[in-house]
Amino acid sequence: MKQMERTPWADLDGQPRELTAMLLAALEAMGRHPEIRRVRRTAREALRPETGWRLLDAGCGAGDVARRLAGETGGEVVALDVSAATIAAAVERHDGSAVRYAVGDLASIDLPAGSVDGVWCERVLQHVDDADVVIAELIRVTRPGGRVCLIDTDWTSLAFDGVPPALARTVVDDMHGRLTPRRADMGRTLRRRLVGKGLRDVTATPVTCLFPDPASAAVVLPMLNPGVPEDAWTTPPGVRQKWFSHVEAAGARGDFLAVLTIWVVTGAV
Ligand SMILES: C[S@@+](CC[C@H](N)C(=O)[O-])C[C@H]1O[C@@H](n2cnc3c(N)ncnc32)[C@H](O)[C@@H]1O
Known part of the structure; x- marks a missing residue:
């Protein structure tokens, strides 16, 4: 890939x-979306944090999950993110x-080896840049017997119905190059990565999110979000407008559908 x-x-x-600011607001909206909440419930059940566990929320964004985990477990959560603006928003x-x-x-995490009980x-x-380097760091900071929970999207699983398939392919290919990530298939590679690092009791759960209308999909899928600036689109002239008019028509008919799989993968150190 x-x-x-x-x-x-x-x-x-x-x-x-x-x-x-727009991206942080988008993160918060995603956190309220029922399908993302379902993914998080699945992850919470897979990580099984115990009372008093010290957790690391790695790449915490505005810290919603970190605060929820701290409230649920009663232990400290270290909420770490590379973005100072994001951490300021979290504070x-x-x-x-x-x-x-x-x-x-x-x-390169500034925590001693074995200093947390679990990672989210x-x-x-x-x-x-290099997911395996980061995963090695997440494992290093987790104590023996602790658990690592990785949650990531498989953007290559994204599929639509109710809109012309060729048009959907054009839009998805374009957005995958810029607004979706460096590794579009990351979610489904996580199990292999944890197995390769020698973790025990590796579990992998694909959560397929269903978006039965354009408004629901727009919260999670950038190519459905009319708020994404037009200059972020590099499709040929007219494609964006045609896409949104087909999406709107499918929404009005009630037969719009999008699905996307997000993986929840855990392992014991
Ligand atoms: C899509 S957001 C997800 C945030 C949060 N985990 C959530 O699910 O709401 C990705 C986050 O990862 C952070 N991030 C990206 N690269 C990182 C790195 N190398 N180290 C730490 N954080 C990073 C970004 O700043 C951003 O807050």
Whole structure:
């Protein structure tokens, strides 16, 4: 699979301030989406954090999951993200739970070996330069017997119905090059990566998210989001407009459908 260009998610601090704010708002909207909540419930059940566990939320974004995990387990959560703007947004949203926010690159985590009981890493590995280097770091900081939970999208699983297939292919191919990640297939590679690192009791659960209308899909899928600026599209002239008119028509008929698989993979160190 060819390596894609870096997306804005790989370098939020390098983006115009308005774009960073838009992406953080998009993350929060995704966190409220019922299908993303289903993915997170699946991950929570797979990680099985025990009371008092010290957890790392690796690539925490605005820290919603970190705060929820801290509230549920009663232990400290280290919420780590490479973006200072994102960590500032997370600190603004702090609710008094036992979360310690830090700026840092997952390729070289500033924590001692074996210093956490578990790791949550959601929709981050698809954006990093070398996922195996990051996974090795996540394993290094986890104590023997602790668990690592990786959650990532398989963008190559994205499929539509109710819109012309050739048009959908054009749009998806275009967006995969820029707005979706360096490794479009990351989700389904996670099991192999954890097995390769010698983790025990590796489990892999594909969660196929269903978007039965355009509005629901737009929260998670950039090519359905009319708020993504037109200049982010590099499709031939007229394709964007044609796409949205077909999407709208399918929505009006009630036969629009999109599906996307997000993988939840865990292993014991
Ligand atoms: C799509 S967001 C996911 C955020 C959060 N995990 C969630 O699911 O809501 C990807 C996050 O990974 C962070 N990120 C990307 N590369 C990183 C790296 N090398 N080290 C740490 N964080 C990184 C980004 O800054 C961004 O906050």
